[in-house]
Amino acid sequence: MNGLPALRVVPAGAGSGKTYTVQQTLGEWILAGKVSPERIVAVTYTEAAAAELRARISAELLENDRVEDALRLSQAYISTIHGFGLRILTEFAFSAGLSPRPRLLSEDEQNALIRQSLARTDSANAIVADLDAYGYHYDPVRKMKPEDLFRERCLKAVELWRTTGLRSQAEGEALTADAFRRLADHYGPTRDADPLRQKLRQRIADLLKRFPASIHRQFGTTRAAREDLIRDHRNLVTALSGPDLETNWKLWQALRAVRVSNQRTQLPDDYDRLAGKVRTAAEELRCHPGPLEDARKHLAALLTTGQHAIGSYQQAKAKAGLVDYTDMIATAEWLLRERPDILERLTEQVDCLVVDEFQDTNPLQFSLLWQLREAGIPTLVVGDLKQAIMGFQGADPRLFAALERNYDRQARPLEQNWRSQARLMDIVNAVGPVLFGDEYHPLEPQRRDSPCDPLELVTFEETSRSQTHKVRAGFVALRLKEHLAGRTRIVDRDTGLERSLRGSDIAVLCRTHSVLAACAKALMECGLRVNYQAEGWLSSRAVQIAWNALAYLANPADRHAALYLGVTELGTLSLEQGLRQLMDNGRVEDPLLRKLDTLSEGVADRTVYALVADTLAAVGLFDEVARWPDGDQARANLLRLLGEAGAFMDSNREALTLSGYHGTGIQTFLAWLSARAEENDEHPPARVIDEDAIVLTTWHSAKGLEWPVVAVCGLDQAIRVRLPDLGLSYESFDDLAAILNRVRIDYWPKYTAQEQNFEAEYLQERTSLVEYRRLLYVALSRARDKLILEWPEYVADRKPNRRTGEATPNVWSILSERCSVDKETSEFDVDGQRFPCTVIEGGLKLPDEFHAEEDARAPALVPIGRRAIARRSAPAKLTPDSVAPSMLEGALDSLPDSLVLRAERYGEGVDAHVGLSGKDLGTYLHQCFEILGARPELVAQLESLTGVEAPAGETERIAAAVAGFEAWLGNAFEVESVQREWPLLCIDPAGSVVSGTADLIVRTAKGAWVLDHKSDRVESAVEAFRGYQAQLEAYRNALVSEGETVLGVGINWIRRGEVTWSLSPGQDG
């Protein structure tokens, strides 16, 4: 309709100008009038990327003076896929019968709800009772108990079902049955269980008959032998004396390896013989039907539990109007699929669809997006299969691969590289085929050469046991230090000019966080500044001080908090003094604590945010940390604390309740905070840019970024397989529109007998190996000028796995298969192509010059911000910008004491008994005088006008009083006109605007009178009058300054039925 291609696929290698292409293409389409800016749908990987794309297109349009278009762009759907899904959900909420304002479920809440949903099904009980047997053990690294680990896997099953886009129970059953079938196929033939067990049992009995007691005392000559013999004996006794052999495959596995003589320890011959027989009998574990049956039960439990839990989870969410991230996609996908009317309405609003980073979509997301393209929306898809590294989040790059394959005619690959210097690009182009074979297409370098040599290798022929990462990182660090100290020059990205290298031009990329931490440590010890978010935020000094101050504020009886505060940075005590005070007085005394005591007023109902802010201010913590050597980090840490307080306040209460956090006070906040820090304890970045600091980041997070110099470390890492695993695959990719119908469930169990685990197949099929190749590509293609590679040659000497006889795959060997270093010629050989490179040989121990004298953390910039503020105290008194006369109190100094006051009664005064008191009563009486003064006939409507119900007769009494006053008014003055509720404005001598409303301005031929109604009950009208002088004067002045003659001012004391007035100076009655 608008002359755009129905589908365009843009495979875009690293540095090929992907975002530029998208921006350019969209810009062109808008300029050519082919699409309207507000009718673009663009899906990016992050919110930041969306903001950037929007800004870039805007700039493009503005460049062409298309201001209107640029403004309209703000309504375009440029967001993450979740944002897009959510927009569909809300925009079509009414058509779809959904909540128009769904709330995003917090992670805590999601956990709690799923926990509850899981509790509603019993299908996991058999597994739960025996978690150890099913391979769930405490994970000390993640601090997770077996139950937690199992729950986590159930969650994975829940997620898995949801991404299948499944709608019916039957479909689910079919998928499950299919998974069972393939599980059995994989396992191979089995034999009868009973004979296998009886044979083993018999042989154990034989052994124990001959050796009834453990022989470790006599033959346990080495520690290992001793431990083995103890363990073996226990296993043998257990196997013989109980039913364990029927179900305990670990026991079988252990019996396969019952110790016999070896080079170092000699056991009795008889023992060897009998133990050998035990071993052969236990070998039959490999064709025992039991393990397969267990795997089946395990899978069944996961799948059924998952399926059941989804039901109640969805219900619970629906009831509370909640959505989670998967819903944003799943529900939107389902809406478009099941409701052609909605799809139609959506497509009517969209001119084109752009999807960036397409390789990172999962099947459900794909299915959502693909429906738009099937509905005829011109679609532009950009991605790079080689950079698909988000598999751990459920992304399935096979989709993009299929897209490239099925639509190769629509493909417009980008063939240039704008990032790396030509000499470096040549190397990347040579390595490409090593990683991807024929599928790699070289990119043509566009940048000219840099003064900097493109490749360096830091080689390690040997490794030592301890501190390996640190030593290797140390050699890299030394090399980087040389570059920074020397005259290494690079080309500036923005200016295109040569300049010398700075710390922030360098990135060290590691595969995992633990290696990263080791690298960071090495770099710092070597005197280099790093930009790295280390763990330890909560335990950092500044946060701890704040924490304890809050704890003290919450409970002044908290001795620990008091002690901590007294003996740390802000306190005045030594540890000894603090402890002595506790011993002597049972409490700690310190000026700091007194400052906090003054805050305790109002602790009860102040919000946590306010309390945190006030506490930090009261103890002056921001000021204190500003002067610390790492003050930037400390203030960033405190700010995160404030931010967390805000987040705590914003958290949904029900969500907190569900996860066991009750209350909104400090103690609950602190409890919540420590759990939060367990999730993420990283220090927030201390600054935005740190010119001197070397960036440390993982390969994953390096995606999309670039640096002049990049060092890739941690290549020695083994590629480990974590079984069991559950995942999705597809029967075929032929019909992309129906991809969700081709789904199937893969299950990779973990059998006790290792050789049955099919690890190699797993690695291939679950694409782990491929994914590592892609990760390597991402890491290697980040550099603009120079690439430094850690080259761990010693990995080649690693021993193969004892049982399987195969080497554990690792990252380095992916490269080393076809790449090598020639140290003689200083050349890097890639499949026969040779590239000159610098070779640095690393060793087992760091040279002495490694440890730097200087402190790497010393800030290089002049301090700004807080430290640059000159401390002053605030002015004592300020003049209000405006004043209301009624707020002015007391007599004015300038008024003569000897005021001529006149007073006259006009009636009894009213004391309205209408159930009001104080200010409310005053307002009511005022209203009555105002309304009835102007319109006596409105007495019947008085109740509805004032909204006050008066008992019988009361209204009439008030009306009479008003009438009395009005009559008096008519008599007292020769009234020409009366203005009621008349606004007055003027400026007082101090410059404040005086703005008020005079109740009555009575105009006579000679001039005006200003009168005000007052409902106070006063003893002496004269005294009371003085109290209102200032207000009356203000009114007088306002009129006078407008050129009016004011004869006098007065007050109607409603409750006395009396008017008091004074004459203006120079007037006489």
Add this chain to the structure above:
Amino acid sequence: MRRQVLHFLLVPDESAARRVRRAIAQSTGRSGILVGPWRELVRHAREAYFRPPVDDWNDSDFETALASDRNAFWSESFAVAPDETADAVKRALASLHSATDPYREPQLPGPERFPGWPRRIVADLLSLPASLGERLPGDLAVIRDLLSADPDSVSQPIRVVRVDGVPQTSRWQDALIDKLNREAGRDGVSHNGELEDTLESLLRAGPQANPESALGVLQAKLFETDKSTIRPDRSVQWVGVRDYQQEAEVAAGMVQTLIKEHPDLELKQIGLLVPEDFQYCVAVEDAFGLAGLALSGLPGERWRRDLGPEAVYHFLCCRQKPASRMALAVCLSSVLMPWSPEEGAVMAQAVMDGNYEPRFPSHASAGANAMLALIRQGDSQPATLARALREFAALLDGGEAFSAHQRRAGDASQRVLDRLEGAREIDWSDLRRAVKPQLIIGGEAPSYNIEGVTVWRELHEPWRTVRHLFVLGFSQGRYPRRMQSAPVFSETNIRAVREGCGIAIDSPSDAQRRARLLFRRQLRAVSDSATFLIPRRLEVGDSQSPSETLVFMQRLVEQSKQGLSLIAETDLSEDLNRIRHLALSTDRSPRPPRNYHCGDLHLKRNLLEINSDAEGKVRPESPTGLELPMVSPLAWLIRRLGAEPLLWSPESADPRVIGNLAHKVFEDLFPPGRELPEQNQVATRARDSLDGAIQQQAPFLRNPQWQFERHYIAEQVVRAAQTWRKVLEQLGAEILGTEQWLQGYWSGIGIHGKADLILGLEGNRLLIVDYKWTRSEGRRNQMELGFDSQASLYREMAETGGPKPPRPGRESSDEEAQLAKEITTAKGIGIVYFTMRDRTCLSDSTLPESPSIPGWFALDNDIAANALAIIRARLEELRQGVVRLNFKNDRTHIEKNAGIKAYAMDLSPLIDLFALPETDADFDPWGAIIQQDRSRGLE
């Protein structure tokens, strides 16, 4: 009487009103003039025409109306999300009606001209007022009422003076303005357009800055199509800073510099434009306070917690059993409780420490007792809950200071009672929703003063002009504020309605356009310079993008040098000198942090005497307690002083909790003087006993959320019990005591503790058993290294003392007497750890019975020698008043040498903070002590 006409100057908001009032007060006529936003105008009009307040419908009327139409476009959504739907429909109804002709019923064109979904929305909305008795939402109802008011009833005619488009008005509002002016017109105009001119010149002021300057260009051309490009000059700058707090601090410093550089400049001529975000207010107040710079117009709103409804909310959580301990603690420590906050804090902490049935620290009133009982009980029936809730509300007592909160608590409990009425069962989450605690906005009105720095707010008109402006928070989603899309009237639907039936509903993009114009008006009220501060990161450290308006500015103001960004970063040294007014610190030397290394403590007194009992007797130590001085004497001292951290945390199935449950099960299953349970009954009895223990000690585990844990624990406990029973059988043991208090002396101090189990074996041998909810590896390692003190100390108690005598006034039972006898006559006391997780017995004795017991492991060495040596030495030091501090690497050291995880060092962060510098990896601080102890033994 001649009626005077009141002039009402209509302005967008209070800020504009403030500015206009001053201008009027300084010039033209000064009486009879009102200035205000729309809300004010309506109020005055109502008074002028003597119109009573209009009956607005309340939410439940509206919801009934929505529910009555089952085929409306909202029906399905209403069924799942009534509140959200009602809210959206209400707003849609208002915006649709505002766009129609107030004097005529809107007519829908035929479906052929106006088809589909948009038609359905409009039709359903238009028919809605009928089911509401022709009532309209809020403002519309008032306007309609006023439009029908009798022209003659007006007491004081109002003439509305306004500027087209500022503020934007709807058709209904226009109609009212027309009516007012028409009816005021009869009384003549008195101001001759002067007021119009004043208003026009203030609300639609043109650029104030020099048109040749960059600021002038921004003021004139921002968001305009025609452009003129200019290089950045001294009139504008964009500065990137880390976060909002730094913005405030940098701005304060810049203001100081400005003032210093221009002595004639007054503070009020400097402006801050501040986002509507209380964080900014806090930060600005703080930074400008430091600098002693007065502020004028900074919002002073403070949020407060809604203590009343909160108390009701948590009370409900307490009544839903099993209640979590934090709910109990929060309830107990509420200031509305009829006891003192101190008492509340003590009870709350007791609950947090695991006591689900806390008592009063001191004597309590009847009301307090009743309240405590209420909090502890639970409900399964609506009726009992309703009764409890009424009683609860009546017992609340926060004193004078919290009476408002108490009132809100009453209202909240009434809301819950309403829902409970006639309910058949309790829907807890629904009741909690009804309580609706929310933050209460309070605090003082901003101080507007003449002298201070002028503060403008993001969504408000400028209230006085300035020479220099600092724009804070120039980040994504601000300037202009991002608009939320409306669920009923999306842009597409609005367009369709406009085209289909000519009703021009105000759209989000209209609002966006107005927001942009507001921002430009703010800019235009500046004459000399503007600084845009761009926060690069959010509070928690995530990065954020600059305002979308930046590209529009970039278009007009272009950098000359290629690659140089418009934004100058405070983090870049080369940018620092191009930032104008930036305050730099003169003091560059950092202050070194406090040095904590202080060496061992010499407190010069017998520390063992701290916290003696009433008679001055030194408190006995327990075997577990004595591990503390071994690992960390400072930890021991902190605990002795009652100075452990008081932390709150939600319940978790941690090993301590589960260990206690398992202990209880074993105690029940294997009581003294009885036969062992039948093997086939062990499982059932263990499960029953576990249920009871959970009920008492860890009720939270009964919550469905903990189902996995419960199953898993039960299974583990059953297996352990089954194994243990077999062990007892094979040993042929007689159970002499369970959970038996023993006491004795060791190394000059009293020791006491509860032995889990005491067994008598054939031939007068005794076995003291300790159950551990762990696996055996760690414990075995510790024993092999000679670092296991616990069981040995029990043996020590048996040997030097015996069963603890009953409390005065109670006779010892036969069993106790028997046990005491057995202990004194015993021919050897062995000790056993039973590690429940892997069902292993670790013993210091090889018994004739043990080889046939799977998992019986006997150690040959002295399992306690090293531990006892160290504890002895440490106790001696404590007697002397010496507290040895830990070394930084003690954790690894202790684990390696003693097989002990040094959890004691986690008792307080102070222990690590004051730890001595790392020692050499090979240095063994304990070596000498052990050596010495050994040689002493040899003497």
